[in-house]
Amino acid sequence: MNWYVFLEGVISVLLIAGGAFAFIGSLGMAHLRDFYMRLHGPTKATTLGIGCILIASMLYFGVTAGQPVVQEMLITLFLFITAPVSAHLLAKTGLHLKLKHVEKTRGKPVELYREEVGEKPVPHPDRGHD
Amino acid sequence: MITPRSWLPTPLLSLLLLVVWLLLVTSISFGHVLLGGVLAIVIPLISQRFWDVQPNVKKPGMLLRYALRVLGDIIRANLEVSWLILNPRRRMRPTFIEYPLMLEERFTITLLANTITLTPGTVSANLRMDGRSLLIHALDVGDEQALIDEIRERYEQPLKEIYEC
Numbered sequence: 001m002n003w004y005v006f007l008e009g010v011i012s013v014l015l016i017a018g019g020a021f022a023f024i025g026s027l028g029m030a031h032l033r034d035f036y037m038r039l040h041g042p043t044k045a046t047t048l049g050i051g052c053i054l055i056a057s058m059l060y061f062g063v064t065a066g067q068p069v070v071q072e073m074l075i076t077l078f079l080f081i082t083a084p085v086s087a088h089l090l091a092k093t094g095l096h097l098k099l100k101h102v103e104k105t106r107g108k109p110v111e112l113y114r115e116e117v118g119e120k121p122v123p124h125p126d127r128g129h130d
Numbered sequence: 131m132i133t134p135r136s137w138l139p140t141p142l143l144s145l146l147l148l149v150v151w152l153l154l155v156t157s158i159s160f161g162h163v164l165l166g167g168v169l170a171i172v173i174p175l176i177s178q179r180f181w182d183v184q185p186n187v188k189k190p191g192m193l194l195r196y197a198l199r200v201l202g203d204i205i206r207a208n209l210e211v212s213w214l215i216l217n218p219r220r221r222m223r224p225t226f227i228e229y230p231l232m233l234e235e236r237f238t239i240t241l242l243a244n245t246i247t248l249t250p251g252t253v254s255a256n257l258r259m260d261g262r263s264l265l266i267h268a269l270d271v272g273d274e275q276a277l278i279d280e281i282r283e284r285y286e287q288p289l290k291e292i293y294e295c
Contacts, residue, residue, distance in 0.1 A: 077150075091254070
């Protein structure tokens with residue numbers, strides 16, 4: 001009996017921690033200063049949040065079903081593969097569109113070489129392209 | 131280590147596919163192992179031409195150690211970034227860093243870029259076409275050289291040993 005109460009506690013703590021981390025990640029995306037800094041929130045804080053929730057889910061269903069549940073590992077795997085790739089692509093897009101970054105940022109987002117930009121500029125209505 | 135053959139060009143990928151298949155159907159009955167095995171052999175054969183040549187893992191033990199280290203660092207990264215977000219008084223020093231690469235294979239560079247994005251306060255932003263350097267955006271950096279050295283020592287060196295030596 002005590003064992004189950006203890007386990008319930010662990011699962012609850014994991015769920016709360018997971019929710020908190022996911023929230024902090026989103027908060028970061030909402031209130032950090034520029035595009036590049038905002039990228040950091042969702043790529044990191046959210047991974048741990050989802051991780052905590054998945055571990056909680058594995059524990060809960062593992063105990064109630066009486067056999068180990070491992071599908072959640074797949075979600076983690078896919079998340080770890082896709083999160084960095086999408087972050088990289090977003091950052092790269094930011095560089096291409098020459099998005100502003102906060103003044104105090106040190107170092108320059110080096111000028112992209114011609115072959116990296118590509119021949120055809122992306123139409124951008126705000127800048128007078130049509 | 132299993133060596134690649136003509137019908138099994140990427141043993142590790144095949145193994146991964148089999149494991150993913152078994153996890154997806156959540157059963158290890160004979161039929162599913164057989165079906166998964168067939169898929170694991172056929173899919174790499176069909177998609178082989180889209181792939182870059184993948185370097186072989188030279189030291190599997192080290193790869194495992196590397197994975198564990200990255201996992202630990204991901205947790206540390208999460209705590210650090212959460213702290214930075216929650217504490218607006220703390221002054222952030224965002225920086226763009228051009229990181230000179232030692233790795234040469236495109237596959238290992240991809241791994242390194244992914245690792246950098248998942249670990250403390252850094253996002254890889256752009257890879258030069260010539261594959262010589264990686265542009266990194268970091269959230270809070272005191273000393274650029276220290277960060278470069280840390281990445282070199284913690285991630286790039288092991289990756290180089292695992293795949294390229």
